Amino acid sequence: MAGLPEKDLVDTGGISGMIAPRPFVIRRIERDTADTFTLRLKSGSDRNGLHFEPGQFNMLYVFGVGEVPLSISGDPAKPQFLVHTTRVVGPVTGALHRLKTGDMVGIRGPFGKGWPVDEAEGNDIVVIAGGIGLAPLRPALYHLLAHRKKYGRIVLLYGARTPADILYRRELEKWRARFDLEVEVTVDRGDESWWGNVGVVTTLVPRSPFDPLNAVALICGPEVMMRFAVMALRKKGMNIDDIYVSMERNMKCGVGLCGHCQFGPKFVCKNGPVFSYETLKNLFNKREI
């Protein structure tokens, strides 16, 4: 598997090579919003870091507390730094939040199939993110911008709950200043400081300047948001096999053995987390799958 040099595998005899977290040290912590933070980690054992594809995830272990799957949100061209952004939602992310620079976490991964950034070359790209769904898409954006000439128009549509919840705000403002990238941000609820769009992210789709017949859409956010985003893109004329979504399910192993992440016949951890909408269409709009 990409990014896992053989010498780093600690085979404890259970699930070969993939069951033992490897040591990473927290080098920097950024408090992005009130409940969201970004960890910049460095491998304790491998100077080359962790090679990954945009959209892949790791299992993060906090000593004695537990393990959670988190998408990688750093730059795939800079694997020496492993970057994860998360929100405090449970015991493990809560414990992660309490860690300090210099503390160690365990990493297993990278796992799963990422965004189709290579297959999408030559097309317009429309990236649609809701809330913290921007984190798994950021590596794809880094890749797209690093290989800017290979793509047509690139559009980023981002929705957050309130202006204070906007993730990677400085980076978004920087990107918004570029001439080769369209960035539109909207919030569900504005405040006195907000002069931008108000409304759900899907309202940005109709007037977005991409060619629906020659575009690839990358979507990540709450399932309900992704559902409406797909509808808006379909309405604009996009083909379903050009639409990609990143799914989230409970995960324990990351390698398709524990059974937890099943979505119909798919294991989100190994067949995903990024799926072509085409492959999920019969289940995506059904409840409690």
Added chain:
Amino acid sequence: MTNKARRSLHEPAVISTAQLAQFFAGLSESGYRIIGPTVRDDVIILDEIAGPTDLPVGWTDRQDAAAYHLERMPNSALFGYVVGPQSWKKYLYPPRLELWQAARNKRAFELKQKQPEPPKLAFVGVRPCELAAIEILDRVLTGGEFSDEYYRRQRENTFIIAVNCTEPGGTCFCASMGTGPRARHGYDIVLTEVVDDSGHRLLVDTGSEAGLSAMSKLTAERASNEIQSRADELLSRAAGRMGRSLDTADLRELLYRNIENVYWDRVGKRCLTCANCTLVCPTCFCFATEDTTDLEAHRARRERRWDSCFTMDFSYIHGGSVRPSAKSRYRQWLTHKLAAWHDQFGSSGCVGCGRCITWCPVGIDITEEVCAIREHDPAQATVTEESNI
């Protein structure tokens, strides 16, 4: 030692129960622990046994939906019953297994492995449905990109003495699933027990080199045509006496196109989501991991344990469970077992052992549920949408 002709694979022989004891002793001498069915608390369970006398001699089991009891048989058959609540996954895929330990050193920690070498086990009385279940687990746990090393090593350390089923149980439907009542492969040796006026005999067939070499320690008689045709007759009669049946035609597509069938609500009202069906199922493989520490938080460990898609925790992601209703969890289990399994692992996940029917406390019967979905299939006449999930 008499000069014995070397047998070849699948050359049937006949042994007595005394010779079976000798055979077990031979395996013990080779370092195998003998694991087989035995009566405990009025139930036939799997445990270490010393010899054939520890088997449920002269017992049979009566099974129906939510019903199980043992009865005396008129003879002293060793294998006159079918499967109990436990399956061989108990040994191949232990309910709890430590994956690693970690020790903390200031702000860092170090992982240590303490993995036991899987013991040499001889399984006695593995039924054809269970052989099929083991083959399924082989594909699930070792057939993909990542494999379960403990399982793989335990499988290598396992000798299998299968037993063909001449007395199918009340909840059995292996004939429908194509897994029994006769074992076709996956064993080292297979026995067919014949108890009649001619005596108490065990017809033996070898299925592997290990089986052949273990058998070579016995002076077994060559099987006569008489006992072979008697065994054939018992087995073909057994195939026609299954307590349950399941129509598998078009089953995967049937279930995929009925994800939203209102019938699931009805079974959802009866299901207690107790997880019994998944724990007794010989192919259910889901596990959870548990991370724990000592009180000082100096040492930590991770264990995996069997888990079940019937619990709320199973599908929990921040904010709640993906499948809060009993209906959705039953649907997940049944649809995974009988439909998604084909996509994932190339076969059904059900072998027709009937355990989930017997051990469901409210008697939900997988074969009846499939029938009900079939009867309530709105697309039965005209399939409108191609099921292509």
